[in-house]
Amino acid sequence: MDLREYQRRAQETDRNPSNAEEGLIVPLLGLAGEVGTLLSDYKKKLRDRDTYRLFKENVAEELGDILWYVANVATKFGLELDEIARLNLKKTRERFLREDTSECTSPYSFFDDGFPAEEQLPRQFSVEFTQQMQGKTATVFLKWEGHIIGNRLTDNAYADDGYRFHDVFHLSYAAFLGWSPVMRKLMDRKRRSQPKVDEVEDGGRSAVIEEGISAYVFSYAVDHDFLQNSRALDDELLRTIKKLTTNLEVRERSPAQWEQAILMGYRVWRNMRTHEGGRVHVDMLKRTLTYSTCNR
Structure with a gap:
């Protein structure tokens, strides 16, 4: 599934579709809450080590919830998730992707x-x-x-x-x-x-x-x-x-x-x-x- 399709289908499950204050604050708070839950799960992993068997599954679920809220916020601000992803990759590659200059011939x-x-x-x-x-x-x-x-x-x-x-x-x-x-x-x-x-x-x-x-x-x-x-x-x-x-x-x-x-x-x-x-x-x-x- 591509990001454009995901964003469209995620919007179908929005219970607060308004772009007014309430419609915006709910996904923003939800995003913060899901990140907090992810950190809590990681704390349990550090505490319980290998006995915490559901860590990977819980991380996948929390990341999915985070993605839903990200898509929801993007929609309400009139932004396209795939364009956000493209620009982010461009920015991060320009910032962190160093080139190997040891074999440069025509850089x-x-x-x-x-x-x-x-x-x-x-x-x-x-x-x-x-x-x-x-x-x-x-x-x-x-x-x-x-x-x-x-x-x-x-x-x-x-x-x-x-x-x-x-x-x-x-x-x-x-x-x-x-x-x-x-x-x-x-x-x-x-x-x-x-x-x-x-x-x-x-x-x-x-x-x-x-x-x-x-x-x-x-x-x-x-x-x-x-x-x-x-x-x-x-x-x-x-x-x-x-x-x-x-x-x-x-x-x-x-x-x-x-x-x-x-x-x-x-x-x-x-x-x-x-x-x-x-x-x-x-x-x-x-x-x-x-x-x-x-x-x-």
């Missing part, structure tokens, strides 16, 4: 496919981070293909928190998402052949959004040991990033892809901070970001 279409080669982010490249002291202040500069790119960076903070190495995060976005307006500007790979794309996707506003995401995630990471032992990120963090990028091409990337980009970026950043410099190797084709010391 997705790049945003700059079809543009002249000089306007594409290099598919494989390395950037060297060098730290030097200017008085008591640590500064970092980046070198790509033997040339210094961008400005010298400090932490711009009272505390030594290592944010001077934050360009690692932009490289991670490039590696895992195929996106980084900041790196496009630093590497002079802006898509000038299409002025509107250059303005919207590679311009100042998109770069500010990327820098904002980097700073926002960093403030979260500070409170979570710089993601040292993190295998997942807070849903609210990822939802905020998706909202910030709603009007940009990177909206096509899923929360799970953002999560991978951030976690790997911080893995490399922690190495960079520990060794006070090093090289970051980007492979957009295999979707990898790796670290090595400068003497390798």
Whole structure:
């Protein structure tokens, strides 16, 4: 039986078909009650162990009742259960279904496919981070293909928190998402052949959004040991990033892809901070970001 048919037939047994307050509160309370009963059954299972022989049957019954109330609430709000299920699967797959990048050959279409080669982010490249002291202040500069790119960076903070190495995060976005307006500007790979794309996707506003995401995630990471032992990120963090990028091409990337980009970026950043410099190797084709010391 499909969900559409189930929803229609479940509605035939509704004793309070009105969409008024009473008709809505009954299934909502019923839903809460059935969930409570399911929890109670699980408590009995924990208490009685194998002697509680009807556990599986009771779970099936309670889940059926929960499904009936869900269908009833959906109907009274003018929603289709099959569409709810479809959207939920889409959301959960985008959030939790990580891709295996170990064997990626063509992970997705790049945003700059079809543009002249000089306007594409290099598919494989390395950037060297060098730290030097200017008085008591640590500064970092980046070198790509033997040339210094961008400005010298400090932490711009009272505390030594290592944010001077934050360009690692932009490289991670490039590696895992195929996106980084900041790196496009630093590497002079802006898509000038299409002025509107250059303005919207590679311009100042998109770069500010990327820098904002980097700073926002960093403030979260500070409170979570710089993601040292993190295998997942807070849903609210990822939802905020998706909202910030709603009007940009990177909206096509899923929360799970953002999560991978951030976690790997911080893995490399922690190495960079520990060794006070090093090289970051980007492979957009295999979707990898790796670290090595400068003497390798």
